[in-house]
Amino acid sequence: MKTTHLRRRSRPTRTGALATAATAVAGLALTGVGASGIAFDIVGGIMSAIAAATGESGVVGLGFDWPMAAARAAALAAGTTLLVTAVRRRRRGRGACAHCGRSEGPDHVQAGTRDDAGHTSPAGGGRERWQARGAWQRLSVRAGYLTVLLAAGYGALKVQWGLGGAVGLADPRAFGDVHLWTPGLGDTGVLALIGMALGLGFARTWRPPLHMPRWMPLTAAFVGSVMLVPVGVLGTGLRVAVALGLANPSLEGVSPWVFDVIYPWFLAWGLAMGTAAVGYHYRTRGVCRACGRGRPAFVRHARGEGAAAREGATTTL
Template sequence: MTELLTKTRPARTGWPEWIGYTAAAWSLLYGALGLYWTLGGAGFPFGVGDGELMAEPAFAFKVSLLGLATPEVAGPVIAGLGALGAVAGVLMARGFRAGAAQWLLPAYAWIVAVGLTVVVQDYRTLIVVAYTPVMVIGKLFFGWPEGVGWGVLYRTERLNLLVLLLMGIVWGLTAVAYRRKLNGACGSCGRGEVERQSALQRWARPATWTAFAIPLVYSVTRWAWALGFSLGIDPAFYAEGQEDGLWLAGAALATLGGIGAVLTLGLIQRWGEVFPRWMIGLRGKRVPPMLAVVPATLVSVLVASAGGMYIRVVVGRGGVTAETWPLELPETLWVVWGAALFVAAMAYHQRRRGLCKACGRGESK
């Protein structure tokens, strides 16, 4: 009898079981904030309530598509979408599939996911994530930057964007989990009864090399500035950046980008699957797939959202000039970088799945 129960009990699949409920809970909570802002509550973080954007109101819409939002208009929209999301999240978590729900629910989830991770974002989310390690290292070992506290980096508006980005990722995972339910695939690994060759593997190498090359374009310009080469930008602006340490900060960020570019190659190299010999204590051991997949996916979303903002800025200014290309052109390529890195990360994840403990499909690696 015990053996029979073991065979018939559905396997636990981890995150696909609860991700829809998480999306629903977050949507309900944020919808409640939308209602609060509609009724005159303080802390509206978009548009007129965004202190950073309102420092230059004429530039606000170029930076953010919500740069002109007001609580009277945006509040009810947020409240309505929050309520709708709460219902959709629960239905998807429960595998509801009647009628048009089979395509309406995942379509809604993906629209919300893209909207929260790319459309409403700007460069500030990337600033928070990228400059956190730079400031940690600078303050611990060099006492730099002087007079700049953590409150300057962790502004409420920026943290709000980071929360929205994480919510968007949750909605994307909710859509994936729901599609697996509909297809009868394993909720944990996504495999079905018949394993089909994925197009991801065909694009893995070109996507990885693209994701390697693009951040180096950005890094080269920032290293050049730190080394004293202005690359044709306005001399007064360049001199000001030298005085306040802006180019040194840019070089530090460029160094992280360069390291990240090299690590990206691990998505298609042997050392991305087995730790190399020079890593004492780890050499020869299997690299945990999520150690590469999670940061690569997060970076892909961050750079794509920031790249979308830079494209808006460049278009709004009438294009790139000889004086502005080092400032703006490398960042306009970030949308391609983000897309390529996401494809490369998903191909790596698919290739490294191994034997699934939930359904028993796949091969042990």
């Protein structure tokens, strides 16, 4: 009887684990297919729109293929959905909340006390303050500042080309007559500015006065990372192939060192942005609405009360 009981319990466990693994593998495959060209679809779409508005041709002929762009977007969406499903199944399997992944009891912080990283939780005064907790949070904050630097470097390169600069060009006339609004120059500079804003916001942690839902910067960071990491991986692999004499792509008047630098740059930028976004997510998720676990995300200023009263205030969401 005991043997039969054990068998009946083990079979669903193995089946559930296999189903979770299969879902994760399928999600990774679809996400990889979708991400492989989504960067070119997004940038190509932007360049096509600018070219239609200004009548100028872009510095590179990316073009825009609606059917392929739609197929890749659908694959990316389906793959992401399957990955989220796999994560939630895994959380349920280990007895954690499927929504937030927490398994510990409710955790509240007294204002004015010190957290695990040795930072003091603010008891009020001025705008709400955030503190990174632990080594992972410190890493994510630094990744946010690294995102700012990497985005600024790429944006500076493209903007100086748009202004007529020749840094990084083997042939100063490689792009012909270009302007800042030429497709592929100023528009990518704007994307770099968005990347800088995301990185800085994740590092400093956006505060409530902006009235911005968390999903907006997190979605932007997800799209940015999905654009940057695959291009960085594929481009770096191509440059390795060139170094080994296995490929000889056209450089179109751009200095070889630009490609040697820019593809690893994209990879580092995408990974840094993703790391910063994950840290921001964990710092700001607050109390889970599904299970009630977690720390409140904000410390509100108790207006009209003295310092002694504020010291006893608890954090609220």
